[in-house]
Amino acid sequence: MAVAQPPRTRPRAVRRRRAALLAGLLLATAVLTGCESPPAGKEDKPVAAGCLPSGVAMSLAIGARANSPTPALPDLVVDLARSAALKHRGVSVVQVDGRADVDLKPQVFDSKAQNPNKYEKDLNRWLDGLRQWVATMRADEPEADVLKSLDVAAAQVGPGDTVVLVDSGLQTTAPLDFRTRGMLDADPTDVVEFLRRADALPNLSDRHVLLVGVGDTAPPQAELGVAQRRHVVEIWTAIARAGGATCVELRESPNGTRSDIDSPAVSVVPVAAPPAFTPCGVTVLPDDGAVGFVPDSATFRDPAAARAALAKLAALLERGRPTVELIGTTSSAGTESGRLTLSRDRARAVETVLRELGVPQERISSRGVGDDWPDRRPDRGPRGELLPGPAAQNRTVVVRISCG
Structure with missing residues (x-):
């Protein structure tokens, strides 16, 4: 992954606004020598999240791109980020676009506040900054490489940590190009074996994986039927497990199919129309x-x-x-x-x-x-x-x- 990347094409004004958000996110963060415990009453409490652990580092792969719902963090992800913050674990953000790079390097929350109320305000401010960062994300490169995004996200954390994918999962680049006729309904076992042969499985070894909103689309991408959405989830679940994930959890997207992102372009994945039977044919x-x-x-x-x-x-x-x-x-x-x-x-x-x-x-x-x-x-x-x-x-x- 350590290769030279072309400069970002995000407009200067947008870059300035996001830099200001980052400053706000860091304002409540005082990186100390060693990790001080939170004041009494602010100890981390386990989050009910299936197989996902509390208090570990997190890497979020976010699809802020065309044809996919505008991203927002579900309550579960915010709760897990809060738990990570209380344990002084990093939270990072990766773009799901045609290049798939780190959008926000690992951020570690820490506050010098000894007053529980002030500490809580600092923590909420930090979490609000993370929410705003995600809400203002926009893809930089055309198309969507979900496989690479997962791989990059996994590299930002270590064994035992959590990778979160918030995206439709409709990749439009090789080797898993869902524009290829039949790929949308390919057998997950066939997909995994094909990616394994191509050495294209993301390295999720010993990571916990949370899939959010997989199968949810936004116009002009056609909506997937219930069975089609379920099948796309099955494909990504199989890929995550084959990549070495300790476990995979699923959650619905909080955003439905709304989107205000239309560039850079992402190709539309063809969705089979209802059959039209030919009389005498x-x-x-x-x-x-x-x-x-x-x-x-x-x-x-x-x-x-x-x-x-x-x-x-x-x-x-x-x-x-x-x-x-x-x-x-x-x-x-x-x-x-x-x-x-x-x-x-x-x-x-x-x-x-x-x-x-x-x-x-x-x-x-x-x-x-x-x-x-x-x-x-x-x-x-x-x-x-x-x-x-x-x-x-x-x-x-x-x-x-x-x-x-």
Whole structure:
């Protein structure tokens, strides 16, 4: 990471305002020789935060960028920062943008106040400065490299400390570019193995990780469905664990989908539209759409969304007397027999819903072809590695409607 970086492009007036905020943040901080204990009554109290420890250093990777909600610190993060401050542990901030560098070096709170009320005022002032720092953050570089941001954030703390990611998680740079068709619904295990082969996993060894607002977006980025958001969380949870994280906690963003940040530019990640079934033709149901499946299973990720999408197909099949053939396909992962079984079971899962919706059994047929079908995409790299995006694209159910 110790490489020369180009100068920041943030306007001078903005830099001055943030420098003033930093001065305010440091005003309540007196770095002493050694660490004095807080006055009586101000001892650190453990924060109820799942597996996250209290009183440890923290590094915050913040996505103050386009297409992601305007950042703010959830109460839990503020409570953890307070606990870190009382133990004289540092709190740092890292940008989630195309370059991913340190925005605020580790800040250590300490106050000479012996009066508990004055000490509390100093502490609150320090925390307010941290909140304001985050609220005025803006990305410097186009795009978003979440992997590198996590790696840089982890380097600001040590074993046993905490890394917090506040971002949508929609990376738009290689090797985890969610703009690649299929990557948004790639199997987390495939993603981890792909990143491991590319030596691109963030080093989170012995760190505790908190994910905040992963999957939350802001216009013009299309909103993700419930199952899609859940899946993005699963991908980042798997990445953090594979990177050596001691544990991973999840929290929702406090900001919904509001954003007042539109530059520098961040590419939009395509989100699959609801299927539009072709009468007397072929429609492909991709795994990143409403009719998608839990990895390595024939269970719908979002049964309600799948049923709603297939209800449109059932309504179409009520007109005249068309028949429908359902063909399950898979990636090249696993054994040949496993691929055939999985593809067959997924086609049958769609058939089951159509029958429940009133389509006569004699007008439906289903079969699985594994990874042997004409329109499959090459999903292996030059060294034989599985490519998560193309692999996800190959996991489909093909709907073939015949009217004659």
